[in-house]
Amino acid sequence: MTRAAALRLGAFAGALALAFAAAFAIGAAVEPIAAAKPEASMEGHGGGHSESGGQLPGLAVSDAGYTFAPQTTFYQAGAKTALRFTIQGPDGKPVTQYQQTHEKDLHLIVVRRDLSGFHHVHPTRDAGGTWSIPFTFTAGGTWRLYADFKPAGLDRTLTLGTDVNVSGLYIPVPLSEPSSxxxxxxxxxxxxxxxxxxxxxxxxxxxxxxxxxxxxxxxxxxxxxxxxxxxxxxxxxxxxxxxxxxxxxxxxxxxxxxxxxxxxxxxxxxxxxxxxxxxxxxxxxxxxxGSEGTTIVPPATVTPEHEETPHGHS
The missing domain is CATH 2.60.40.10 (Immunoglobulins)
Structure with missing residues (x-):
């Protein structure tokens, strides 16, 4: 190896080490989320869903042998497209039989990972088990899809989640401050x-x-x-x-x-x-x-009217 090549390799290794150090520092600065306790359920009155085996709903793409399988995970912002997916059963085949929950066989939630652009929609299913709905992703970025459903023969509701990539202009939207x-x-x-x-x-x-x-x-x-x-x-x-x-x-x-x-x-x-x-x-x-004794929701105040964030319901 020549001296020039060795110097280039050393510079690359040094840059890589700095990159890892920077990434570690950024990760340490982010406010951590407390680890979920298996007994802490995301369950409530009137149809809340609880986790399976300590796994909180929506974090896994598979549960109880069922898998959320989008037809593609790449989309273009601003282009109306058909959002298609299947729920694969324990046998590896698309599920075609469901029990209705809240008047629907399946509820689909779509939201960007910065929690903007929330949509709650209801796709239709063909005889082969493929779900589809016309959909337009309003901006670039990584979007989270949630399928909320109850397969025939299963005694609980499942919520599976997966990410899709949307090309286009990405401008992060910060969370609003807490308000009542x-x-x-x-x-x-x-x-x-x-x-x-x-x-x-x-x-x-x-x-x-x-x-x-x-x-x-x-x-x-x-x-x-x-x-x-x-x-x-x-x-x-x-x-x-x-x-x-x-x-x-x-x-x-x-x-x-x-x-x-x-x-x-x-x-x-x-x-x-x-x-x-x-x-x-x-x-x-x-x-x-927060923990017990913490006041969470601030007193009601007069706030300026929000512009409607793009939502979908169907």
Whole structure:
């Protein structure tokens, strides 16, 4: 080996060592998420889902022999495409038989990994077990897909998660600061509650419009509200529904109460779906969950109206 080659190799090794050192320093500076305890369930009233074997929902692509298999993991931002996938069963074949949960065979949640661009949609399934839905990823980046379903013959609901890559302009969107109020399109939604890590807590959302309580919320998927909570960092998934069921013709509101258990301390993004005047709306909240005695949700304050973040419901 020539001296010049040796010097180049030494420089490369030195640069690589510096890169690893920088990566370690950055990782150490990031606020850690407390390790999940197997007994800390992401379960709640009205249809919350618990983990299997200590694994929190949404973190694994496979569970109980079932695997979430997208047709492709590469997409282009801004281009309408068909989002296709199968759920492969223990026999390796696409699952074609499901038990309905909340009026659907499968719920699909799509969100970018910075927790922007939340969508809760319902694809259709063909006879061969392939699910599909027209979909447009609004921006570049890594997006997380969650399939929430209950296969025929299984006694529990599964939530499987996987990432897809979307090419295009990527501008990270920071999480909003914790607030008990979210305003958009004339609606004001307030959140009350003080969740404590590892303990069941009640969260109450109150909906008003134009300064008046909304008392005619409409049933949506068998309830007056749906709540998805995602833990910042690893995006562990928690899906709850209120204890009160809702059928056609019923009216609800202005309050929707959920019983839920956040498994660990950390920062969570909460996405509340509700239906009013024939349209489904989504309110978003950031909540910091701490240990017992910590006040989590700040007092209600008047906040400027949010521009509607792209959401999808179908």
């Amino acid at each position: 109020n979210y305003s958009f399109h004339g609606y004001d939604v307030t959140l009350a509650g003080s969740p404590v890590a590892g303990k069941e807590t009640e969260l109450t959302f109150t909906v008003s419009r134009g300064g008046k309580p909304v008392t005619d919320l409409q049933p949506y998927l068998g309830a007056f509200g749906h709540l998805v909570s995602l833990r910042s960092g690893d995006l562990a998934y928690l899906h709850n529904h209120p204890a009160e069921e809702a059928t056609a013709g019923m009216k609800g509101g202005p309050s929707i109460t959920f019983g839920t258990t956040f498994p660990t301390a950390g920062t969570y993004s909460l996405f509340l779906d509700f239906q009013h005047a024939g349209a489904v709306h989504t309110a978003e909240f950031t909540v910091r969950v």
